[in-house]
Amino acid sequence: MPATRILTAVPICDGHDSAINTINLEFIRHGVEVVYLGYNRSARDIVRAALQEDAVAIGISTYNGGHVEFFEEVLDRLNQLRLTPMIKIFGGGGGTITAEEAKIMYARGVDRIFFAGTPLAEMLGYLRAQYRDVVQQPYERLFIGTDQYLARELTLGERGAPGSPEQIPAATKPDCKTKVIGLTGPGGAGKTTLIDELVYRFLRSRPQNQRVAILAHDPSMIGSGALLGDRATMIYSQDDRVFMRSLATRGQTGGLSPSTHRCLDILRKSELFDVILVETVGTGQEAIPFGSGALGGVDKAVLVVPPDYGSQLQLQKIAMIDSADAIVVNKSDLPGCKTAVAEIEYRIRANQKGQALLRTQANRHRDTGVDQLFESFLGRE
Amino acid sequence: MTSLGQIIAAIENYRHSGLGQVQKARTDRDLGERMLQTWREAKDKIGFTVTPTGLRLPRLALPDLDEPGEIARFLWDEGLPGEFPFLTSAYAEQYLDPGSAEPTENEKQQSGVKIGSEEPTRLFAGLGLAEDTNARFHYLSRNQRSKRLSTAFDGPTLYGVGAGADGVFGKIGEGGVAIDTIEDMERLYAGFALDQPDVSVSMTISGPAPILLAMYVAAAKHRFGSDVAAKLRGTIQADVLKEVQAQNELIFPIEPSLRFLADMVDYCSQQMPKWYPISISGYHIAEAGATPVQQAAYTLSNGFAYVDYFRNRGMDANVFGPRLSFFLDCGLDIEYIALLRICRKIWAIGMRDVYGADKRAQTLKLHTQTSGRSLIAADWPNNLTRTALELMLAYMNATNSCHSNSADEPFTTPSEEYARYAAHAQAILLEESGLFKHMMNTLQGSPGMKVVGNAVEEAILEEFREIEQQGGVLGAVERRYQRSQIQAAGYLLERQICNGVRPVVGLNRYNDPDGNWPEVHMIRTAKEKKQLQRDRLQDFEKRHAGEKLQSLDRLSTVVEQGGNVFEELIYTVEHCSLGQITERFCEVVGKFRPMV
Structure with missing residues (x-):
């Protein structure tokens, strides 16, 4: 059901x-x-x-x-x-x-x-x-290319239905221009705010015909209900150029939902978006939601942490630090930011993978740290 | 430790040293003698009053005490009216009828009794366009000695959105008055002598409060001359923190909102000595579902957070302190037998012992409103009784002013009829009944009031400790602490009503399935009026198109260069509408990110 x-x-x-x-x-x-x-x-x-x-x-x-x-x-x-x-x-x-x-x-x-x-x-x-028992059928082909067609495909994708392969456009071209960025990190790190601020910059700096999609995850409760509340705190993402979809984790641990990859595939193949941002639920130390490398389905993985993640010992346990392309220390106005940055820097230097380390204060209007993050990953190419 | 930690320590210390003081008064002869002397003097000063039935009574009721320890306990734990820690009242005499009082020797010299010259009744109104609310103000205040006008604004005004904005047409003039420009503000209070001491105005608005108050000041200057600011009496809500925690009507991010507020408070402290530029509010916290203790704890801690913020800007607690006012909800839970007086006590101790503020800054000036949430639609005439009981509790706690809700509140902006009944409930309590007009302390200080008060005080401290652990008020806000507590309490409350743990007459008890209740007269704003508001706004903006950009650019410069934004707004509002100013502010400082 x-x-x-x-x-x-x-x-x-x-x-x-x-x-x-x-x-x-x-x-x-x-x-x-x-x-x-x-x-x-x-x-x-x-x-x-x-x-x-x-x-x-x-x-x-x-x-x-x-x-x-x-x-x-x-x-x-x-x-x-x-x-x-x-x-x-x-x-x-x-x-x-x-x-x-x-x-x-x-x-x-x-x-x-x-x-x-x-x-x-x-x-x-x-x-x-x-x-409860409303039947949601696929839309007719005539709707292809519309947001509602896409939304229904995602519904079917989320249910794990085999979908309707003939309706899904041809497989992604190898040079597909859609860029997928995954953002993960512990609860309270400010991921949703950061995404909304990235969207703000996207909408202002990219041409009017470019669009962005957001795939946001929230945890399911026992009993299978979920409060998907990421939209509620967003300001700039309430825009026709933004397509946002909320997914409940439905029992899966690790930050994503059982259907994330299917949904991501559908979003990509729609060819409606220049950028797709994936937000995980608040994750624990062991989580590597996007896997490593190309298997994870994202082009870049960003780990967002608040300065108060705990001691350096705690830091050593955060698995994602080794696989993220960038680590963002958000809420940089909070005490402990300097230490956090120094500790993370030490760790990624040892990794020798050229990982970026940025400091942001996403809740500040026009924060230069967010500007930098945007330029690094979503700026004009 | 944040300052809240110091306040917790100060209150604990006050209790502890109170016990010591009682012991000392008993054992130390000199102190004991001084206590007896103080007590005799206090009693000797009390004037008399004569009731219409010929009974001669003291104007203040004090217990019969002749033992120094008990006197010390009374002065420490209860205090005389208008004296630290202000449990009984903020002022020495409130509500007393000057007509029946015999002047004391002192008053004879100062030519007459001055008490009770102003009614505490303050009626909240706001509907339709400015002229509609103006007519309601004239109607409500026609028989009052003093004109206390309390203004409710409609949704678009509360959010700083112009009447012409996309998607808000239906909201214009609903639930409050629509104000877009200084010209609307002029219409709103037309016919009232705003420069006179018997007129006071209050405005229930927070997000765009500095813009609205600037319109008020500028409009008053047009009518009463450029030096009128010092004569204006009233209050504007302007409570940023409770918006974040409960009412959800903030427009700009917290930091710039606090800065705009501080600019306004600073200006008012200097230039508008009769104006209260903030009303630190628990009302909306309680209405959103908080328990009475949560209401008190969050409101008081917010108040102390403002004090910290203003002091960090270099403002003097003795200058701005007396201009802070409070606004609390009074419902039917037992806490309300003592909640308001405990708030006065905690505020006084914090201000005196942590901030070193003087007496005027120690007294918590309180406006109370009866609980809107306690009123229900089913068998709604019962709401008259609920409100009357809540009024009684508020006055037993010596509120300084009070709004009583109309019985038709669950349905609509109050009709004239029920607004009148609501006002009359207060007149019946204060003027018709003898409970409050003859004597101070008639109903204060009962054992039950004290027991509940102690329990409430301890529970408030427990909340303070939790907030302190989260890094103080702003840290707790960031962690959604207050919001999540309020929401959890609201959910519990509704569950308790659903499962009958909380009796609600007419709903889960004594309900009448074929309820045939009186018809409600719904107040709605006609489409034509909504359109008229749009047309007026458009017309204003057209007439001022030439000055708009220059005025807004000047404003931006002040925001960016750190000048006093409120002072500049008094100029800006001459040429720009509320919506235009809000939009400009959002460009410069950003928008408030909603918390859920």
């Missing part, structure tokens, strides 16, 4: 996320994969994300008014992309949505509004009954 994937969000100019946080948690505890887009999100961002994630439903939690217009805009945009009625919309707003407004919203195509006082179990029950 494939996991149910839904997308949840809070509308633009609304930061009330208490309800959605509780609901997300309840859903993931019961086996749902929730792609969470966060709060203050425009209808455009929501629809783009739902399309790319190939979600079966969108859940919108609103509080500070304007819900009739907002849901309508989401529906309009889905309609334009011919995604209705495949992607269902449900939502709630406590007592702020009246029964009459709900009627209007239903008439326009909203699937379900939950009113104030609805028990969590009732929402979960509805989700299971209505969205």
